[in-house]
Amino acid sequence: MAHRMSMNDFAVLSTGRKMPLVGLGTWKSEPGQVKQAVIWALQSGYRHIDCAPIYGNEPEIGEAFQEMMGPEKGIRREDVFVTSKLWNTKHHPDDVEPCSPKNLSYIVVVLNLNEFNSAVECKREQRNSSVASIKPTVLQVESHPYLAQVELLAHCRDRSLVMTAYSPLGSPDRAWKHPEEPVLLEEPAIAALAKKYNKTPAQIIIRWQTQRGVVTIPKSITESRIKENIQVFDFTLEPEEMNQVTAVHRGWRYIVPTITVDGKSVPRDAAHPHYPFNDPY
Ligand code: NAP
Numbered sequence: 001m002a003h004r005m006s007m008n009d010f011a012v013l014s015t016g017r018k019m020p021l022v023g024l025g026t027w028k029s030e031p032g033q034v035k036q037a038v039i040w041a042l043q044s045g046y047r048h049i050d051c052a053p054i055y056g057n058e059p060e061i062g063e064a065f066q067e068m069m070g071p072e073k074g075i076r077r078e079d080v081f082v083t084s085k086l087w088n089t090k091h092h093p094d095d096v097e098p099c100s101p102k103n104l105s106y107i108v109v110v111l112n113l114n115e116f117n118s119a120v121e122c123k124r125e126q127r128n129s130s131v132a133s134i135k136p137t138v139l140q141v142e143s144h145p146y147l148a149q150v151e152l153l154a155h156c157r158d159r160s161l162v163m164t165a166y167s168p169l170g171s172p173d174r175a176w177k178h179p180e181e182p183v184l185l186e187e188p189a190i191a192a193l194a195k196k197y198n199k200t201p202a203q204i205i206i207r208w209q210t211q212r213g214v215v216t217i218p219k220s221i222t223e224s225r226i227k228e229n230i231q232v233f234d235f236t237l238e239p240e241e242m243n244q245v246t247a248v249h250r251g252w253r254y255i256v257p258t259i260t261v262d263g264k265s266v267p268r269d270a271a272h273p274h275y276p277f278n279d280p281y
Contacts, residue, residue, distance in 0.1 A: 009233055011215055013137040014160040019081050021210040022230045023048030025166070025219030027055050028173055037221045038064035042075055044227045050166075050217040052085040083140070083164075083217075140164040143214065145205060145245050146184055146252040151280035153214065164215040169202055171254045173219075182252055189248050197235050200228060207232040208245040253277060
């Protein structure tokens with residue numbers, strides 16, 4: 001049976017628009033797999049899909065939308081929140097339209113600025129005018145218990161920005177995963193809470209984010225996990241349990257673009273004057 005959404009399942013943007021707190025991530029979801037994943041997600045109650053042309057799979061995601069949405073298909077297009085993103089070389093207004101999935105009346109365009117992403121909500125008809133003049137409403141950054149982003153979240157709240165957490169499960173299917181890196185889904189403090197609530201570690205992590213008002217976009221192409229990841233609205237972590245999850249923070253960033261210099265792997269953008277990853281913001 002499809003999960004029923006309640007009002008608590010949304011973050012409210014400064015525009016008044018509601019953004020579902022759990023969305024489906026689609027980076028690394030290959031063509032041939034992603035259409036079915038999006039269909040399972042929509043059938044399971046997801047109303048938020050996180051996309052990008054750079055992921056190379058938006059045409060198939062569009063096929064899933066066409067199959068699932070529209071008159072007599074049960075899901076209205078305007079009920080589904082779709083995020084897409086412009087790569088760093090695609091910020092000119094002329095590049096925006098070709099980058100956006102077709103047949104979408106609303107879209108959120110994320111401008112990737114030196115990996116420090118700010119998002120603007122815009123309507124299709126406004127898109128070709130001046131996206132830069134639209135006040136940002138969402139900040140999409142890496143966040144999970146090992147990178148809790150406490151200061152950044154406070155900073156966002158002060159500015160009426162909603163934070164979206166990418167790689168919320170630690171992105172275990174990344175090509176550059178290091179064998180010695182900490183494994184978020186095996187964190188003992190989270191496993192203990194999973195046992196207490198008869199939930200999985202992924203559900204505890206997603207619940208922690210949603211309970212502090214952070215949007216999460218876990219990626220999966222597995223039907224059971226897609227369903228599992230949105231079943232986080234039937235339990236509540238105690239305040240001290242919220243603090244326990246936040247306390248496992250270790251400033252660990254899984255998504256750091258690297259290049260090889262003199263045989264060594266180093267952060268790609270570290271010499272940039274606005275490199276953001278050394279600051280808490
Ligand atoms: P993630 O969501 O943290 O992790 C995805 C991995 O976790 C996949 O291997 C998935 O496996 C597995 N998984 C999913 N649910 C699970 C569960 N319940 N239990 C155990 N394992 C589970 O990683 P991510 O893809 O890096 O991040 C999520 C999304 O954020 C991306 O897909 C993308 O949409 C967005 N993102 C944005 C940026 C940006 O620069 N703005 C950067 C990174 C990511 P299966 O698929 O095999 O089920």
